[in-house]
Amino acid sequence: MGAGHAHVLYRESGSPVHRLPPEVKIAAMVAFTVAVVATPREAIWAFGAYAVLVAVVAGLARVSPGWLLTRSAIELPFVLFAFALPFLGAGERVDLLGLSLSVEGLYGAWNILAKGTLGVWASLLLAATTTTRDLIVGLDRLRCPQILTQIATFMLRYLDVLVGEARRMRVARLSRGDDPRFLWQLRGFAVGVGALFLRAFERGERVYLAMLSRGYTGRMPAVWQTAGAATTAQWLIAATVPVLAGTVAATAVLLT
Amino acid sequence: METLAMHISNGIINGPVAALFAVIALAAMAYCVRRGRQDLDDRLAPMAGLVAAFIFAVQMLNFPIFTAGVSGHLLGGALAAMLVGPWVGALCIAVVLVVQALVFGDGGVAMLGLSITNMAVIAVAVGYLLIALLLRVLPRTPTGLAVTAFVAALVSVVVGAMGFVLQYWLGGTADLGGNLAGLAGTMAVFHLFIGVGEGLITAATVVTVAKVRPDLVYALRALKPAAPATVVTVGGVR
Numbered sequence: 001m002g003a004g005h006a007h008v009l010y011r012e013s014g015s016p017v018h019r020l021p022p023e024v025k026i027a028a029m030v031a032f033t034v035a036v037v038a039t040p041r042e043a044i045w046a047f048g049a050y051a052v053l054v055a056v057v058a059g060l061a062r063v064s065p066g067w068l069l070t071r072s073a074i075e076l077p078f079v080l081f082a083f084a085l086p087f088l089g090a091g092e093r094v095d096l097l098g099l100s101l102s103v104e105g106l107y108g109a110w111n112i113l114a115k116g117t118l119g120v121w122a123s124l125l126l127a128a129t130t131t132t133r134d135l136i137v138g139l140d141r142l143r144c145p146q147i148l149t150q151i152a153t154f155m156l157r158y159l160d161v162l163v164g165e166a167r168r169m170r171v172a173r174l175s176r177g178d179d180p181r182f183l184w185q186l187r188g189f190a191v192g193v194g195a196l197f198l199r200a201f202e203r204g205e206r207v208y209l210a211m212l213s214r215g216y217t218g219r220m221p222a223v224w225q226t227a228g229a230a231t232t233a234q235w236l237i238a239a240t241v242p243v244l245a246g247t248v249a250a251t252a253v254l255l256t
Numbered sequence: 257m258e259t260l261a262m263h264i265s266n267g268i269i270n271g272p273v274a275a276l277f278a279v280i281a282l283a284a285m286a287y288c289v290r291r292g293r294q295d296l297d298d299r300l301a302p303m304a305g306l307v308a309a310f311i312f313a314v315q316m317l318n319f320p321i322f323t324a325g326v327s328g329h330l331l332g333g334a335l336a337a338m339l340v341g342p343w344v345g346a347l348c349i350a351v352v353l354v355v356q357a358l359v360f361g362d363g364g365v366a367m368l369g370l371s372i373t374n375m376a377v378i379a380v381a382v383g384y385l386l387i388a389l390l391l392r393v394l395p396r397t398p399t400g401l402a403v404t405a406f407v408a409a410l411v412s413v414v415v416g417a418m419g420f421v422l423q424y425w426l427g428g429t430a431d432l433g434g435n436l437a438g439l440a441g442t443m444a445v446f447h448l449f450i451g452v453g454e455g456l457i458t459a460a461t462v463v464t465v466a467k468v469r470p471d472l473v474y475a476l477r478a479l480k481p482a483a484p485a486t487v488v489t490v491g492g493v494r
Binding site: 009026029030033034036037038112115116118119122123126127130132135145147148150151152153154155156157158159161162163193194195197198200201204205207208212218 | 351
């Protein structure tokens with residue numbers, strides 16, 4: 001526990017992208033993703049343009065391409081699904097390397113691969129340049145209902161509590177002669193899951209009461225102090241990415 | 257396949273259908289925010305956070321089923337409905353999904369409406385309806401509670417998965433031809449397995465919590481309105 005205010009994907013740096021207020025980054029990322037999804041799949045050049053945009057932002061944020069690619073592995077199940085499509089798909093077929101593949105399926109696979117990968121890259125860039133605390137401040141400034149930001153704040157706060165309690169319970173089991181290996185560990189976990197929940201809740205409740213007694217009212221001080229909120233200039237800078245992506249998407253729609 | 261079902265990546269479902277479900281999800285969430293505000297008191301606020309954290313952690317536990325490409329995770333819809341009620345519960349799941357999409361790239365941002373509809377709206381609603389029904393029918397014993405939790409979790413997972421099949425039927429980007437029935441069958445079978453795992457975890461968690469702190473279980477609170485509030489912590493020194 002302790003000072004865990006950053007998450008695993010956050011890359012500590014002072015780059016221009018890191019310094020942008022979180023709300024403009026969230027808005028830009030969502031708008032960019034929508035533009036990508038709205039692009040017709042036949043416009044292959046457009047996806048190349050989006051990839052260049054992602055690369056430029058990654059360069060500005062000093063996020064290495066290797067890191068971006070390794071972290072994209074989260075997408076793997078979809079990639080497997082995509083590879084099955086050319087074989088499952090219906091309609092017209094083409095012969096490629098001796099395999100009979102469905103054209104529709106090939107386009108479907110390309111669609112999922114290209115849009116999925118670009119979406120994952122955009123999320124990863126946001127995650128790499130924004131701490132979770134900033135993310136919630138950003139959501140709050142974007143007028144996200146307070147009940148949601150409150151749940152999100154506690155969720156991120158309690159994740160560490162939960163992990164800490166799970167570690168303590170595991171150590172306690174080990175020191176009492178349990179020998180967890182692979183599958184047998186699951187049994188110990190299943191039996192202890194209720195106890196884990198309760199212990200984490202009680203610790204979490206104490207954290208909450210401590211926060212209340214120090215003046216917590218449901219929002220983080222950074223929000224109502226309004227320090228560091230985005231200026232018009234910062235909104236304009238961040239808008240360049242979605243505006244470019246929107247232009248590409250519009251051109252692609254017109255051309256196909 | 258399970259990650260496919262629940263955390264839909266960008267481009268799996270076409271734009272108009274995604275937009276339609278985004279509107280549905282937004283409307284449902286707006287209603288949940290209105291109803292949830294009345295529920296969220298000093299006891300439920302930390303509970304909602306912990307339920308969300310718990311579901312967040314559990315969704316990362318992926319069960320491999322049969323082969324590598326097919327793995328599944330728990331949803332937590334019934335658990336959330338049981339512990340914090342349907343309104344706050346749906347909000348918890350939605351928060352988990354939004355944070356996963358924004359921070360971990362798990363599930364496309366443009367597909368959030370679809371995921372929220374499946375997991376936060378359909379799964380929680382089905383789970384809570386079953387809980388409300390079964391708690392009235394079954395005896396008020398730990399076994400009755402365990403059965404309720406198990407059945408609600410199992411059914412909510414399978415129905416949530418069918419939500420994806422419906423969405424794929426409406427706007428899947430790749431035409432599977434006659435394979436849609438195959439997709440529905442595969443999804444149902446795999447989610448039956450996931451549902452059993454989810455049911456066991458939900459039952460184990462809910463029964464333990466209900467034994468020690470019955471005041472924390474929303475579904476039980478609704479049945480016994482005058483439950484005295486206890487602030488005493490249980491569990492001894494640590």
